[in-house]
Amino acid sequence: MRPWRKAVPPEPAAASPAAAGAHFTLPKERHKGDVQETARQRLVVTSVLLVVAFMAIAMRMSYVSLLRDGGEPTQRVAARGGTIQSERADIVDRNGIVFATSLPVMSAFINPHLVIDAQDAARKIVSALPDLKYDEVKAKLDSDKTFVWVKRGLSPRENDRVNRLGIPGLEFQAEERRIYPQGMTGAHVVGYASIDNAGLGGAERYFDQQLQSGQTVQLSIDLRLQRMVEDEIAHAVQKFSAIGAQAIVMDATNGEILALASLPTYDANKARTITNEALFNRATLGVYEQGSMFKVFNTALALDSGKVTLADRFDASSPIKIDRFTIHDDPDVPHRVLTVPEVFKFSSNIGSAKMAVEVGTEAQRAFFDKIGFLKPIHTELMELGTPLYPQHWAKINTMTIAFGHGMSVTPLHVVMGVAAMINGGIEFPPTFLKRTSASDPGRRVIQAKTSMTMRQLMRLNAVEGTGKKADLTGYEVGGKTGTAEKVAHGAYARKALFSSFVGAFPMSDPKFIVLVSLDEPKGTKETGGYATGGMVAAPSVKVIIEDIVSLYGILPGDWNARPASLEISSRPVQQNTMARAVPVAARGQRVDHKALPLRPGEHLAAPPGVRRASVE
Structure with a gap:
């Protein structure tokens, strides 16, 4: 029971606002206005939230359409059609x-x-x-x-x-x-x-x-020439039952690669069918012992050093025995004293080894470093092989490297190096981009007079030596063969050869370098069972040279300071004549090589006397 409380009388009522003339709002109406204001605020907030949500959804859809996340679409266009603008250029x-x-x-x-x-x-x-x-x-x-x-x-x-x-x-x-x-x-x-x-x-x-x-x-590739080169080496692979092949055509005056092929190859339109073997670029990624093609560099080194001259001779009458190794020549090399031109023409291993010893190990290593043979080539492909060479460059290494064994480089190295040996002594880095007028000036690696001599020696090899099958009447072809035994199970396999020929023309003003290599070719009745570079690779170089002169409309004696253009033109090819007389002959006719500007035998005869290089 509540306690009793005395009632308190109410306070006096306030004066009426209406009586004072003031505006008066009923409490009920004031409550109704507050509710409407609150509703409006809630609608605004809700609208903002909806906009944000839709924006988030739109951003997520864009993300799904643009980016790859666990296999989602990667392109820039939403589903259900629409147009697309190509972004990856040609x-x-x-x-x-x-x-x-x-x-x-x-x-x-x-x-x-x-x-x-x-x-x-x-x-x-x-x-x-x-x-x-x-x-x-x-x-x-x-x-x-x-x-x-x-x-x-x-x-x-x-x-x-x-x-x-x-x-x-x-x-x-x-x-x-x-x-x-x-x-x-x-x-x-x-x-x-x-x-x-x-x-x-x-x-x-x-x-x-x-x-x-x-x-x-x-x-820099010429599609027309590229097809010709690929067709020719595919024919050679089939003819000689090789397991692979590669070919390179290079502009000796600026380093442009005009054609490069490697077999086996692949069709990029069928990416799912590409095998690792087909992906392998033998021309730039494969490193091989190049055999006697290295005699180009060994001879240039010896002559450029001044320690060997064309007047010197080397005794190749008997094999060289050093440590447990024996260096010998092929049976068709004369077993006698040879002049420097004969060492090159007959491709004597013994003579080359003695020339290298005369120059010395340190000079040889420095030379190969100078011409870029001790590191990968810098060019516009990423599939580039790293050369293999002795970590401890001993005397025996000096001798074997002289004739292309004991050191492995890519075919692209060979083409780059040969170009420098005959183009006046300037080495250009190989490029797969079409060069502009402001091309790389290159760098000098040998003297101009040494380069001139190398032109004569390479011409001599194609006329009288191991490269006869590459010679093309009227075009002053020069070159050098190379046949290297491949290494298998730690030893050289005599029947597994890497057979090559590097050719160039015209030797009076070299423009084109052509290299063809066949991997493990087999001899035929036509070659007498031989599968050497001179037998299986040199003929393909000749065919490619024929393709080049046909493609660019080059006639014998068509050479001057500006060789024929390599670009497609609707205008007829201008036939130029050289300042010096060059005999012009039709296909199949003989040319009097004694009348050539660079006569193969000119200045190559050596006086009596023998320089004997010590091999102890």
């Missing part, structure tokens, strides 16, 4: 012919969560795309993912068939597909790109950022 040859380009294509993807009947959907998809396997498609549709690719890069016909299936969750994505119109031609130079248009090999890989930014890459 790769073209020196004349502007397309090697690689990008085309818009459609790709199909699906959300497995939206598929009603996975088995039926997989059956329909495989019926529309017979190259797919049912089990693989069914596994994708049974997965927990919300996105899986069905097939990327659909052809127009495939796109139409898939579009007609009407499968829930099946959508299309506009993408780019890299196309290689020339197929296998130039594959190892051009390279290839992934399905996401990332460069994976060759120029595609080296110039990936440039191509992605829309800048066209113009190569």
Whole structure:
């Protein structure tokens, strides 16, 4: 029971506001206005939240469309069609012919969560795309993912068939597909790109950022010559049952690579079928003992050093025995005292070894370092081999390297080096880009007079020596053979040869260097069972030289300070004549070599007397 409290009388009422003339709002009406204001604020907040949510969704959709995350689309266009602008630029040859380009294509993807009947959907998809396997498609549709690719890069016909299936969750994505119109031609130079248009090999890989930014890459390769070179070495591989081959054509005056081929090769349009063997670029990545082609460098070193002259002779009458090794010559090399030109012409190992000893080990190593043979070449491909050479460069190494054993380099090294030996002594870094007028000036590696002598010696080899099968009447071809036994199980395999020939023309003003190598060729009845560089590689060099003079419209005696242009032109080729008389002969006619500006035997005779190099 509550205690009793005395009632308190109410306070006097305040004066009426109305009586004072003031505005008066009823309490009930004031409450109603507050509610409306609160509602408006809530609507604004809700609207803002919805806008933010939609923006987040839009950003996420853009992210899914633009970036790859666990196999999601990578292109710049949303699903369900639309146009796409190519962003990866073209790769073209020196004349502007397309090697690689990008085309818009459609790709199909699906959300497995939206598929009603996975088995039926997989059956329909495989019926529309017979190259797919049912089990693989069914596994994708049974997965927990919300996105899986069905097939990327659909052809127009495939796109139409898939579009007609009407499968829930099946959508299309506009993408780019890299196309290689020339197929296998130039594959190892051009390279290839992934399905996401990332460069994976060759120029595609080296110039990936440039191509992605829309800048066209113009190569130094001439597509027409490239095809000719590839056809010829493919014929040689078949004829001599070789396991592989490579060929390079280089402009000796500036280092441009006009053609480069490696067999086996691949078709970049069929990236899934490319094997590791086909990907291997023998011309730039393979390192091999080059055999007697190294005598070009050994002879140039000896003459340039001043320690050996053309007047010197070396005794090659008996093998050299050093430690447990014996250095001997092939049976067809005269076993007698040889002049320096004869050492080169007959390709004497004994004479070359004694010349190297005369120069010395340190000078030999320094020379090969100077011409870039002790490191990978810097050029516009990333598939570059690293030379192999002795860590402890002993006397025996000096002797064997003189004739191309005990040191391994890439064929691209050989071409670069030979060009410098005969173009006046200037070495140009090999390039796969078409050079401008402001080309690399190169650097001097031997004296000009030494280079002139090397031209004479290489011409002599093609006229009277081991390179006769490369000579082409009227074009002053010079060259050097190389036959090296491959190493197998720690020893040299006599029947596993790496047979090569490096040729150049015209030797009065060298413009083109051509190298062909066959890997493990087999002799035929035509070659007398021999598979040497002079028998199997030199004939291919001759064919390629014939292709070059035919392609560029070069006639015998057509040489001056500016050789024929290599670019396609609608104008007829201008026939030039040399300041010095050069005999002009039709195919098949004999040329009097004594009348050539550089007579093969001129200044090459040596006076009596023998220089005996010590080999102890």
